[in-house]
Amino acid sequence: MTRGYRSPDPAAVSTGVEASEAAGRFVGQSVKRVEDRRLVAGYGQYVDDVRLPGMLHAAFLRSDLARARVRRLDTTAAAGLDGVVAVLTAEDLNHYVDSLRSSVNPPDLAIVPGHVLAPGDVRFVGDPVALVVAEDRYLAEDALELIDIDYEPLAPVVDYEQAAGSPHLVHPELGTNLGASGSGPDPGLARVFESAHLVVTETFHQQRQCNMPMETRGLVAHWQRHAGRLDLWASTQSPHELAFTAARVLQIGEHQVRVHMGDVGGAFGQKVYSGRDEMAVLLAARDLGRAVKWIEDRRENLMASNSARVDRLTVTMAVDADGRILGAEIDHLSDSGAYPLGGAPAKSAQLVSMFPGPYRIPRLGWSTATVFTNTVGRGAYRGPWQMETVGREMMIDLAAQRLGMDPLDFRRRNVIERAELPHTTATGRVYEQISPAETLEQAAEMIGYHSFRAEQAEARARGRLLGLGLSLFIEPTSMGRGALGAEGAVVRVEPDGTVTVSMGTGAHGQSLETTIAQVVADELGVEMERVILRQGDGTPYGFGTGGSRSAVIAGGAARAAASEVRARIGRIAAHLLEAAPEDVIVDRGSAFVAGTPARQVSVAEVADAAYRRPESLPEGVPEGLEHTARYRAPEVTHSNAAHACICEIDSGTGVVRILKYVVSEDCGNMVNPMIVEGQIAGGVVQGVGGALYEWAPYDADGNPRATTLLDYVMPTAAEVPILEHGHVVTPSDTPGGHKGVGEGGAIGAPACVVNAVNDALGPLGIRLSRQPLTPDTIISAIAEAESR
Amino acid sequence: MSDRDRGHPEVSVSVNGAPRRAVLEARRTLADFLREECLTTSVHLGCEHGVCGACTVLLDGIAVRSCLLFAVQAQGAEVTTVEGLAGPDGSLNPVQQAFRDCHGLQCGFCTPGFIVSVTAFLAENPEPTLDEIRSALSGNLCRCTGYQGIIAAVQQAAAQTLKREVLEP
Numbered sequence: 004m005t006r007g008y009r010s011p012d013p014a015a016v017s018t019g020v021e022a023s024e025a026a027g028r029f030v031g032q033s034v035k036r037v038e039d040r041r042l043v044a045g046y047g048q049y050v051d052d053v054r055l056p057g058m059l060h061a062a063f064l065r066s067d068l069a070r071a072r073v074r075r076l077d078t079t080a081a082a083g084l085d086g087v088v089a090v091l092t093a094e095d096l097n098h099y100v101d102s103l104r105s106s107v108n109p110p111d112l113a114i115v116p117g118h119v120l121a122p123g124d125v126r127f128v129g130d131p132v133a134l135v136v137a138e139d140r141y142l143a144e145d146a147l148e149l150i151d152i153d154y155e156p157l158a159p160v161v162d163y164e165q166a167a168g169s170p171h172l173v174h175p176e177l178g179t180n181l182g183a184s185g186s187g188p189d190p191g192l193a194r195v196f197e198s199a200h201l202v203v204t205e206t207f208h209q210q211r212q213c214n215m216p217m218e219t220r221g222l223v224a225h226w227q228r229h230a231g232r233l234d235l236w237a238s239t240q241s242p243h244e245l246a247f248t249a250a251r252v253l254q255i256g257e258h259q260v261r262v263h264m265g266d267v268g269g270a271f272g273q274k275v276y277s278g279r280d281e282m283a284v285l286l287a288a289r290d291l292g293r294a295v296k297w298i299e300d301r302r303e304n305l306m307a308s309n310s311a312r313v314d315r316l317t318v319t320m321a322v323d324a325d326g327r328i329l330g331a332e333i334d335h336l337s338d339s340g341a342y343p344l345g346g347a348p349a350k351s352a353q354l355v356s357m358f359p360g361p362y363r364i365p366r367l368g369w370s371t372a373t374v375f376t377n378t379v380g381r382g383a384y385r386g387p388w389q390m391e392t393v394g395r396e397m398m399i400d401l402a403a404q405r406l407g408m409d410p411l412d413f414r415r416r417n418v419i420e421r422a423e424l425p426h427t428t429a430t431g432r433v434y435e436q437i438s439p440a441e442t443l444e445q446a447a448e449m450i451g452y453h454s455f456r457a458e459q460a461e462a463r464a465r466g467r468l469l470g471l472g473l474s475l476f477i478e479p480t481s482m483g484r485g486a487l488g489a490e491g492a493v494v495r496v497e498p499d500g501t502v503t504v505s506m507g508t509g510a511h512g513q514s515l516e517t518t519i520a521q522v523v524a525d526e527l528g529v530e531m532e533r534v535i536l537r538q539g540d541g542t543p544y545g546f547g548t549g550g551s552r553s554a555v556i557a558g559g560a561a562r563a564a565a566s567e568v569r570a571r572i573g574r575i576a577a578h579l580l581e582a583a584p585e586d587v588i589v590d591r592g593s594a595f596v597a598g599t600p601a602r603q604v605s606v607a608e609v610a611d612a613a614y615r616r617p618e619s620l621p622e623g624v625p626e627g628l629e630h631t632a633r634y635r636a637p638e639v640t641h642s643n644a645a646h647a648c649i650c651e652i653d654s655g656t657g658v659v660r661i662l663k664y665v666v667s668e669d670c671g672n673m674v675n676p677m678i679v680e681g682q683i684a685g686g687v688v689q690g691v692g693g694a695l696y697e698w699a700p701y702d703a704d705g706n707p708r709a710t711t712l713l714d715y716v717m718p719t720a721a722e723v724p725i726l727e728h729g730h731v732v733t734p735s736d737t738p739g740g741h742k743g744v745g746e747g748g749a750i751g752a753p754a755c756v757v758n759a760v761n762d763a764l765g766p767l768g769i770r771l772s773r774q775p776l777t778p779d780t781i782i783s784a785i786a787e788a789e790s791r
Numbered sequence: 792m793s794d795r796d797r798g799h800p801e802v803s804v805s806v807n808g809a810p811r812r813a814v815l816e817a818r819r820t821l822a823d824f825l826r827e828e829c830l831t832t833s834v835h836l837g838c839e840h841g842v843c844g845a846c847t848v849l850l851d852g853i854a855v856r857s858c859l860l861f862a863v864q865a866q867g868a869e870v871t872t873v874e875g876l877a878g879p880d881g882s883l884n885p886v887q888q889a890f891r892d893c894h895g896l897q898c899g900f901c902t903p904g905f906i907v908s909v910t911a912f913l914a915e916n917p918e919p920t921l922d923e924i925r926s927a928l929s930g931n932l933c934r935c936t937g938y939q940g941i942i943a944a945v946q947q948a949a950a951q952t953l954k955r956e957v958l959e960p
C-alpha cells in the first residue's frame with residue numbers, strides 16, 4: 004500500500020502525482036492523451052458528423068400528455084409534404100418487436116411491454132408516437148406539425164410514492180404498477196432494536212436527475228438489402244450491445260451488422276442499451292433501404308431519454324452507547340418511469356448488497372420495490388445503486404449527532420480495518436483489497452479536520468454557517484458476470500512493426516486510446532505512439548465501456564493478448580539473433596540480447612520476418628504476429644474512497660458555496676493518475692450537482708418542468724470547488740493490480756455535500772434529507788426554524 | 792440551385808479564411824450552415840437553445856453562439872471555428888495546447904466551444920484572475936471534466952500568452 008497527496012495548486016491539477024508502485028515506462032505515468040490531438044483541433048468524429056450519400060433524416064412526434072388514449076392519428080398531410088419519405092406509426096413497426104430486452108436483463112425483471120412506438124395510448128410526455136423520415140431535418144420537423152393527432156386525456160400516475168396503490172395503470176398489460184420487489188427480513192433484528200442503546204429512523208429522498216451527456220443520443224443506420232449488410236454509426240458505450248439489438252430487431256445475423264465507432268460525447272450510462280427510439284430508426288432504415296440519421300435534440304433528451312436517481316430509502320439503524328452499529332433495516336422504493344432501459348430497475352439488489360459499505364454492520368434486513376409511473380423511463384446513471392451511500396452516510400451523521408458523537412469518530416469506530424480483511428458483509432460480499440480506514444484518515448488529514456472544528460466554532464460564534472461533510476463508500480467495479488463476465492482483445496503487430504489493438508469497448512471520454520496503448524506498449528516493449536486502439540466493427544465481443552470496467556477487464560484482455568505476442572517476438576528475435584529466447588529483452592521497439600545491446604533487431608524487422616519471410620522463422624513459431632485473448636474478470640473488484648468537503652451557507656440567499664473538497668481514493672495501481680483524477684473530478688461535480696442544483700421535476704399532470712438546459716441546472720466553472728486528490732494504493736489481485744474508478748465520484752459526492760450542509764445548519768436545528776438542497780429549500784428551512 | 796432553394800437568400804462569408812457562398816433558407820442556423828455546407832463539424836450542438844456554448848464560433852473576432860444566429864445574419868462576416876485556430880502546419884494554439892496539457896477534456900464534445908470562447912476571452916483579458924476565469928467559463932457547459940482541467944488550462948494558456956508577448960513583442 005502506498006499513499007500520497009498533493010497541494011491544492013489549481014494550475015497543477017493534472018501533474019505531480021507520484022507514480023504508483025507497479026509503474027512501467029508508460030503504465031502508472033500521467034501520459035498525455037492520444038485522443039486530444041484530433042479533439043482540440045476540431046476533428047473529432049461524432050455521430051452527427053457522419054454524412055452518407057442519399058442519407059435521410061428522422062424526427063419523432065412525441066406525446067405531450069402523460070397518459071392518454073389516441074383518438075385520432077392522421078399522417079396523410081405530413082406524408083404528402085414535399086421531401087417527406089415516410090411517416091411511420093405503431094401499426095407499421097410494433098409487430099416486429101416482442102420485447103425491449105437487452106443482453107443483460109435478469110430473468111426475474113418484470114419485463115416492460117415491447118412497444119416501439121405508442122400503441123394507441125401514450126404513457127409519458129415524450130412517448131414516441133410517430134417517426135417522420137425526410138430528405139432534411141428541417142423538413143422532417145415541418146412534417147411533425149402536419150400530423151393530426153387527438154387525445155383523450157386520462158389521469159396519470161406521477162407520484163411514485165403513490166403509484167403502487169393507484170387505480171390507474173401505466174401498463175395495462177401488466178395489471179399492476181408494481182415492477183420488481185423483494186425482501187430479506189432478518190428475524191433477529193427485532194431483538195437488536197429492542198435492546199439497543201439508540202435506534203434511529205429516517206427517510207431520505209433523491210430527486211429525478213439526468214445523465215446529460217453534452218452530446219445527445221444519435222444513430223445513423225444504413226441497410227443494404229442486396230449486400231445483406233447493416234452499417235451503423237452510433238453514439239454508444241457498447242457497440243456489441245447495439246449489434247445485438249439491431250440483429251434481434253431486424254432478424255438478421257450479428258455478422259451482418261457493422262457498428263462503426265467514432266467519438267462519443269459522453270454518456271454516463273445513458274448509451275449502454277438501445278431503446279425504443281433506436282429500434283424505430285433501425286426498422287425505418289430497413290424498410291426504406293436508405294441511410295437514416297436520427298439525432299436527438301436536447302428537449303427530447305430531457306423528456307424522453309432516461310432519467311435516474313428517483314429513490315426513497317428509509318433507514319433504521321441501531322447503535323450501542325459507544326457508537327457501534329448493531330444492525331440496520333432498509334426499505335427502498337424507486338421510480339422506473341414508464342419504459343425503463345436495460346437492467347436499470349434491478350439495481351435495487353445491488354443497492355441492498357452494497358448498503359453495509361465500508362462498515363461493520365452485523366445485521367441487515369431489507370425490502371425493495373420498483374414502480375412504474377407515467378414519466379420518462381429510468382436508466383443507468385453513474386453509480387446507479389448509489390442511494391445506498393446517500394442513505395447510509397446521512398444516517399451515520401444523524402446517528403452520531405443523536406449520540407452526541409463526532410461523525411469522524413463514529414466512522415472510525417465502525418470502519419473496517421485492514422487487519423480484519425478479508426471481511427464478509429451481512430449481505431455476503433467479501434472484501435479483500437480495500438482500505439477504507441486509510442482513505443478516511445487521509446481525507447481527514449487533507450481537509451484539516453481538527454483545525455476545522457476550531458475554526459467552525461469561531462465562525463459560528465460570529466454567525467457564519469460553516470459545515471464539514473464526510474462520505475465513505477466501497478465501489479463495486481468491473482462486475483464480471485454474464486454478458487459482463489469477460490472482454491476480448493486482439494493484439495496484432497502489423498508488418499511494419501506498428502501495433503493494432505482491437506477491443507469491444509466503447510470509450511466515450513474514458514481515454515482508452517491512451518490507457519490501452521500504455522498497457523500494451525509496456526507489455527510489448529514498444530513506443531506508445533506505435534500502438535492504436537480500434538473499437539466497433541470487427542472487434543471481439545465485449546459488453547463495452549460502463550460499470551467502471553474497462554481498466555480491469557478490457558485492460559486484462561489487452562494485457563493477456565500482448566503478453567503472448569511479446570513472447571512470440573522474443574522467440575523470433577532470438578532465432579534471428581542466434582540467442583536463447585530467455586536472453587532476449589524487448590524494449591523501446593527493439594529486441595536485444597541481455598548484456599550485449601548491440602546485438603539487436605527491431606520489432607519491425609521481427610514483424611517483417613513473421614509476415615513476409617516465413618522461411619526465416621524458427622520451428623514451431625506460427626506465421627504472423629497476432630494473438631486473441633479473452634480475460635475473465637473476478638465477480639467484482641472493489642475500490643473505495645473517502646470524500647470530505649467544507650461548505651459555507653449564505654443565510655440571506657440560501658446559496659451553498661463549497662470551499663474545499665478532497666477525495667482520498669484507492670483504485671489500486673493507476674494506469675494513468677491524471678486520467679484517474681479526471682474521472683473522479685467529473686463524477687464529484689455531477690454528484691455536487693445532484694446534491695445542490697440538478698432536478699427534472701414533473702407537475703401533478705405529468706408535465707416535465709425541465710425541458711431546456713436553463714431549467715435543468717448543472718454546475719458550471721463558476722461554482723465548482725477545486726478538488727484535491729489523495730491516493731491510497733492497494734493493488735487488486737487482477738493482472739496489473741488495477742480497480743475501476745469511473746463511478747466513485749458520483750457515488751460519494753451527494754452525501755458528502757448534504758452532510759456538510761446539515762453540519763452548517765446544525766446550530767439552527769435544521770437537518771435536511773431531501774435533495775436537491777436548492778437556495779429556496781435552504782431559505783425556507785431557515786425561515787421555518789426561526790419561526791419555531 | 793435546386794427547386795427548394797429558389798427565392799432563398801444568398802449568403803457569403805469567410806470561414807477560417809476561405810470564402811463560402813451558399814443559397815439557403817432564411818431559417819437555417821449559422822451552426823447548421825457551418826456543419827452541413829462548410830463541413831466545419833467542430834461546431835457542436837449540445838442544446839440548440841443558447842445555453843451550453845458547444846456551438847461557439849468567432850464572428851469577426853467576437854464569440855457567438857452559432858445555434859442562435861441564422862446563417863444569413865453572418866453575411867459578409869469572418870467566421871472562425873476551432874479548425875481555424877491551429878497553425879497551417881497543424882501546430883496547436885496556446886489554448887488548444889493547454890487543454891491537452893491540463894487534461895481539459897474527456898469526451899471532447901464541449902471542447903471546441905470552450906477553446907473558441909477562451910481564445911476570445913484571453914484576447915480581451917490576457918491576465919485574468921482565477922475568479923475572472925471562472926466567470927468567463929460559466930457560459931460553457933462540460934459534463935465530463937468537472938472543469939478542473941479546463942480552469943487549469945486557461946491559467947496555463949494565459950501565462951504562456953503573456954510569456955510569448957514579453958519575449959516576442
Ligand code: FES
Nearest residue numbers: 839841843844858
Ligand atoms: S448548441 Fe448553441 S449554445 Fe448549446
Ligand code: FES
Nearest residue numbers: 897898933934935
Ligand atoms: S469533455 Fe465531455 S462534455 Fe466536456
